[in-house]
Amino acid sequence: MDSERLIKQIEFIVEVDKLKRIFRQNAIIGTIESENDAEHSWHLAVMAILLSEYSSTKELDMLRVLKMLLIHDLVEIHAGDTFCYDEKGNLDKLEREQRSADKLFNILPSDQAQEIMNLWLEFETMETPEACFAASLDRLQPLLLNYHTSGHTWKRPGINSEKVLKRNRVLEKPVPLLWEYAQEIIEDSIQKGYLRK
Amino acid sequence: MDSERLIKQIEFIVEVDKLKRIFRQNAIIGTIESENDAEHSWHLAVMAILLSEYSSTKELDMLRVLKMLLIHDLVEIHAGDTFCYDEKGNLDKLEREQRSADKLFNILPSDQAQEIMNLWLEFETMETPEACFAASLDRLQPLLLNYHTSGHTWKRPGINSEKVLKRNRVLEKPVPLLWEYAQEIIEDSIQKGYLRK
Ligand SMILES: [Ca+2]
Numbered sequence: 001m002d003s004e005r006l007i008k009q010i011e012f013i014v015e016v017d018k019l020k021r022i023f024r025q026n027a028i029i030g031t032i033e034s035e036n037d038a039e040h041s042w043h044l045a046v047m048a049i050l051l052s053e054y055s056s057t058k059e060l061d062m063l064r065v066l067k068m069l070l071i072h073d074l075v076e077i078h079a080g081d082t083f084c085y086d087e088k089g090n091l092d093k094l095e096r097e098q099r100s101a102d103k104l105f106n107i108l109p110s111d112q113a114q115e116i117m118n119l120w121l122e123f124e125t126m127e128t129p130e131a132c133f134a135a136s137l138d139r140l141q142p143l144l145l146n147y148h149t150s151g152h153t154w155k156r157p158g159i160n161s162e163k164v165l166k167r168n169r170v171l172e173k174p175v176p177l178l179w180e181y182a183q184e185i186i187e188d189s190i191q192k193g194y195l196r197k
Numbered sequence: 198m199d200s201e202r203l204i205k206q207i208e209f210i211v212e213v214d215k216l217k218r219i220f221r222q223n224a225i226i227g228t229i230e231s232e233n234d235a236e237h238s239w240h241l242a243v244m245a246i247l248l249s250e251y252s253s254t255k256e257l258d259m260l261r262v263l264k265m266l267l268i269h270d271l272v273e274i275h276a277g278d279t280f281c282y283d284e285k286g287n288l289d290k291l292e293r294e295q296r297s298a299d300k301l302f303n304i305l306p307s308d309q310a311q312e313i314m315n316l317w318l319e320f321e322t323m324e325t326p327e328a329c330f331a332a333s334l335d336r337l338q339p340l341l342l343n344y345h346t347s348g349h350t351w352k353r354p355g356i357n358s359e360k361v362l363k364r365n366r367v368l369e370k371p372v373p374l375l376w377e378y379a380q381e382i383i384e385d386s387i388q389k390g391y392l393r394k
Contacts, residue, residue, distance in 0.1 A: 017225060017240065070263075
């Protein structure tokens with residue numbers, strides 16, 4: 001068999017196995033073990049399947065939503081996970097991630113490299129209803145994990161409910177009912193002592 | 198906020214977090230750590246995005262393929278992972294998994310419970326082109342991981358190339374070029390001493 005195209009695709013598939021060892025700040029529920037980006041991406045995709053009815057834009061292209069969620073963190077293979085409340089790390093985040101995207105996606109045949117790049121940029125720029133919906137889930141999922149691990153990452157210095165609310169306000173327009181739900185669990189987390197006011 | 202429907206959906210989303218701690222037989226490339234079902238499901242979904250052109254049936258419904266791959270192992274939350282070459286474990290596998298499906302999927306509102314059940318049954322019965330394509334990737338992915346971990350799970354007693362070929366023959370009709378590729382890496386694995394003939 002001699003297919004240069006397939007060889008590139010397989011090389012990429014083997015390379016992205018590394019996403020399973022890019023660890024995030026959140027812990028898996030019931031453990032103190034860090035969630036990794038592959039698990040996180042899977043969880044978001046399952047959430048998208050179940051929660052699309054809450055989108056304020058009807059008739060989302062769900063195939064594009066799922067593709068975006070499945071690939072949105074691949075750039076962290078080279079750039080690493082940047083904690084969302086790390087102000088310094090977030091200054092050069094996009095630049096580091098763009099370099100990583102160039103290096104990683106170009107393993108693929110050029111048409112597919114372009115497709116994955118476009119999906120990633122769509123997710124990052126949040127200008128389409130699909131990207132806004134996807135990004136909302138990317139906020140809600142860590143909120144759920146924190147709520148169910150007694151505020152695992154919220155214990156760090158400098159994190160309080162104001163910052164958490166600000167970060168999750170992304171949900172307000174794309175998924176209003178989920179934003180209402182997010183505010184409720186943030187309020188309840190303050191009451192329960194998981195999160196400083 | 199008072200939405201019984203959303204509360205059920207969130208309960209399910211929290212419950213399936215457990216898939217991240219259902220370990221498989223394969224190791225992650227470059228490690229001796231076991232892959233888990235969430236990572237595996239994510240990896241299959243990425244493969245589906247990239248390899249759909251090899252499907253012998255054109256115009257697959259890719260949204261259904263991705264949904265199937267994302268949920269196909271959820272039943273292992275209660276039933277556990279059954280090693281594909283474990284003959285005894287495979288005798289009552291479907292029965293154990295059906296019980297798990299009933300328990301797990303019925304956390305959801307009934308319309309969604311039914312949707313996820315149908316997707317899981319479609320995957321299991323392999324009677325649609327989408328299910329055959331999805332099932333083919335579910336064979337090819339562990340083959341790739343084994344090939345890139347010097348035959349990590351192939352070292353066990355009783356496993357040989359005949360059994361591995363038999364298991365992967367599922368690829369022959371749905372994705373002929375990938376079946377050709379699979380045979381090549383099986384042959385190369387024998388040459389390299391990763392797999393007994
Ligand atoms: Ca991220």
